[in-house]
Amino acid sequence: MTRIATLSETRSNCHDCRLRSLCLPDNLSKEDIGELDSIVQRRKPVARGAYLFQAGQRFNSIFAVRTGSVKASTLLANGDEHISGFHLPGDVIGLDAIVSRDHPSTAIALESTSVCEIPYAELESLGDRLPTLQHQLVRIMSRELLAEQSTGHLLTRRAAEQRLAVVLLKFSERFANRGLSALRFRLPMSRLDLGNYLGLVPETMSRTFRRLEEQGLLSIAGKEIEIVDVCAIKALAYGNNEGDLAAKA
Amino acid sequence: MTRIATLSETRSNCHDCRLRSLCLPDNLSKEDIGELDSIVQRRKPVARGAYLFQAGQRFNSIFAVRTGSVKASTLLANGDEHISGFHLPGDVIGLDAIVSRDHPSTAIALESTSVCEIPYAELESLGDRLPTLQHQLVRIMSRELLAEQSTGHLLTRRAAEQRLAVVLLKFSERFANRGLSALRFRLPMSRLDLGNYLGLVPETMSRTFRRLEEQGLLSIAGKEIEIVDVCAIKALAYGNNEGDLAAKA
DNA sequence: CGAATCCTTGAGTAATTTCAAGACTGGTGG
DNA sequence: CCACCAGTCTTGAAATTACTCAAGGATTCG
Numbered sequence: 007m008t009r010i011a012t013l014s015e016t017r018s019n020c021h022d023c024r025l026r027s028l029c030l031p032d033n034l035s036k037e038d039i040g041e042l043d044s045i046v047q048r049r050k051p052v053a054r055g056a057y058l059f060q061a062g063q064r065f066n067s068i069f070a071v072r073t074g075s076v077k078a079s080t081l082l083a084n085g086d087e088h089i090s091g092f093h094l095p096g097d098v099i100g101l102d103a104i105v106s107r108d109h110p111s112t113a114i115a116l117e118s119t120s121v122c123e124i125p126y127a128e129l130e131s132l133g134d135r136l137p138t139l140q141h142q143l144v145r146i147m148s149r150e151l152l153a154e155q156s157t158g159h160l161l162t163r164r165a166a167e168q169r170l171a172v173v174l175l176k177f178s179e180r181f182a183n184r185g186l187s188a189l190r191f192r193l194p195m196s197r198l199d200l201g202n203y204l205g206l207v208p209e210t211m212s213r214t215f216r217r218l219e220e221q222g223l224l225s226i227a228g229k230e231i232e233i234v235d236v237c238a239i240k241a242l243a244y245g246n247n248e249g250d251l252a253a254k255a
Numbered sequence: 256m257t258r259i260a261t262l263s264e265t266r267s268n269c270h271d272c273r274l275r276s277l278c279l280p281d282n283l284s285k286e287d288i289g290e291l292d293s294i295v296q297r298r299k300p301v302a303r304g305a306y307l308f309q310a311g312q313r314f315n316s317i318f319a320v321r322t323g324s325v326k327a328s329t330l331l332a333n334g335d336e337h338i339s340g341f342h343l344p345g346d347v348i349g350l351d352a353i354v355s356r357d358h359p360s361t362a363i364a365l366e367s368t369s370v371c372e373i374p375y376a377e378l379e380s381l382g383d384r385l386p387t388l389q390h391q392l393v394r395i396m397s398r399e400l401l402a403e404q405s406t407g408h409l410l411t412r413r414a415a416e417q418r419l420a421v422v423l424l425k426f427s428e429r430f431a432n433r434g435l436s437a438l439r440f441r442l443p444m445s446r447l448d449l450g451n452y453l454g455l456v457p458e459t460m461s462r463t464f465r466r467l468e469e470q471g472l473l474s475i476a477g478k479e480i481e482i483v484d485v486c487a488i489k490a491l492a493y494g495n496n497e498g499d500l501a502a503k504a
Numbered sequence: 505c506g507a508a509t510c511c512t513t514g515a516g517t518a519a520t521t522t523c524a525a526g527a528c529t530g531g532t533g534g
Numbered sequence: 535c536c537a538c539c540a541g542t543c544t545t546g547a548a549a550t551t552a553c554t555c556a557a558g559g560a561t562t563c564g
Contacts (some may be wrong), residue, residue, distance in 0.1 A: 152359055
């Protein structure tokens with residue numbers, strides 16, 4: 007077929023982006039979105055396993071995930087990998103690098119992933135002229151700060167079942183925020199990666215998933231997860247430690 | 256003694272503040288600091304156990320810790336408290352509330368603590384006029400984001416000894432950043448609170464402290480901590496899991 | 505000085521980790 | 535299109551570790 011489409015035609019712009027309300031353009035006027043759009047670079051999708059950037063690499067841009075998913079990881083002194091988070095469409099990546107000159111962590115695509123690259127120097131300049139954009143950047147950073155904090159809550163839960171319940175609800179919420187089903191979704195990462203994130207070994211992950219399925223809280227088919235009993239999962243995740251509520255499932 | 260000093264005289268200003276380089280004034284011109292100073296409110300110290308703000312309370316200001324220390328906590332559904340962080344002089348608190356209208360967490364003074372209160376609406380307006388100030392706010396948020404992330408690293412460490420080693424090194428670094436001793440310092444929080452933060456029960460905290468002291472890595476006198484063998488602590492915190500290096504202590 | 509809180513210590517239990525090995529996938533190449 | 539291969543996932547049994555429960559002792563703050 008004849009390809010007469012220019013690059014810009016096949017690539018979306020901020021104004022028409024479904025994720026606009028989650029991203030930098032939120033609250034911006036049509037004109038301001040146009041200005042932002044002019045500095046946003048939309049490259050071809052990043053292949054599964056490829057780096058968006060690596061730890062130690064010079065920081066130049068932040069990235070907004072458009073489709074796909076990304077894991078953020080750091081290499082520990084002993085050679086182990088620690089996964090500090092997973093990024094889904096609408097998330098903005100690289101904000102932790104602003105304060106230093108270099109990226110503190112590595113961003114790896116978990117599947118074919120398309121991102122918008124926003125050169126930070128240009129964003130900063132544009133923000134000087136467009137207060138609304140600047141405010142939105144700050145709001146997004148505040149949002150990320152909040153998200154990171156709740157990760158802390160997650161990891162101090164002792165029981166593996168609790169940690170899994172909490173993280174599943176968090177993903178559920180994130181999918182729902184994008185208008186997807188809160189009860190049926192596909193986890194983009196391997197159990198290995200999810201376990202690493204939660205501080206649990208793969209064996210425990212496997213057993214914990216199975217236990218929740220046996221209790222009738224989940225239905226699992228590979229990476230496809232269905233939350234069968236939301237109430238019970240919430241009770242397990244956020245309810246009392248004694249299990250009084252959860253035991254009623 | 257005769258008190259003729261006005262309130263403004265007994266209270267410092269941003270320009271003369273020792274913590275200036277860690278805080279919002281960093282990188283600002285003398286004039287800009289003056290403008291910032293004019294919106295900063297310096298109240299009398301907050302007593303030990305008093306709230307700077309409570310979760311759910313309307314967000315109006317961010318706070319910079321000048322002296323003392325603060326713990327950030329949230330109440331879980333089961334009634335338990337979760338401590339998400341500790342704030343020392345130079346830290347800016349409340350940034351996680353910008354995105355929502357209310358504070359997501361409660362800030363409690365761990366000792367008599369003095370803070371600078373910065374009304375956020377005014378800071379935002381001022382930031383619109385002073386790009387350098389705006390950039391500095393973003394840098395501080397990026398710094399906080401980075402700090403929160405490394406909390407995640409901390410909490411995925413399985414062993415209690417590792418978690419304690421990591422958190423002690425983090426405090427050591429923070430004290431050093433303020434020009435204090437990196438090897439001898441006073442932890443402002445109780446073992447209870449520190450354990451809560453680390454996801455460990457008080458009994459485990461007690462035993463773990465004692466074990467590190469017996470191994471000759473620490474010297475402990477109440478809240479006063481001395482790091483005796485930095486290398487061994489670092490090996491324990493960041494070295495390999497097998498303990499090959501740490502065992503040589 | 506006195507009460508409240510915090511810290512310590514001990515013994516037993518429950519949980520995850522470790523070690524080992526087999527089964528399953530999904531992607532690649534013939 | 536099928537077969538292969540590497541990585542992923544599962545399962546079992548033993549070992550380690552932190553948690554729970556209980557109670558006494560030490561600090562600290564008012």
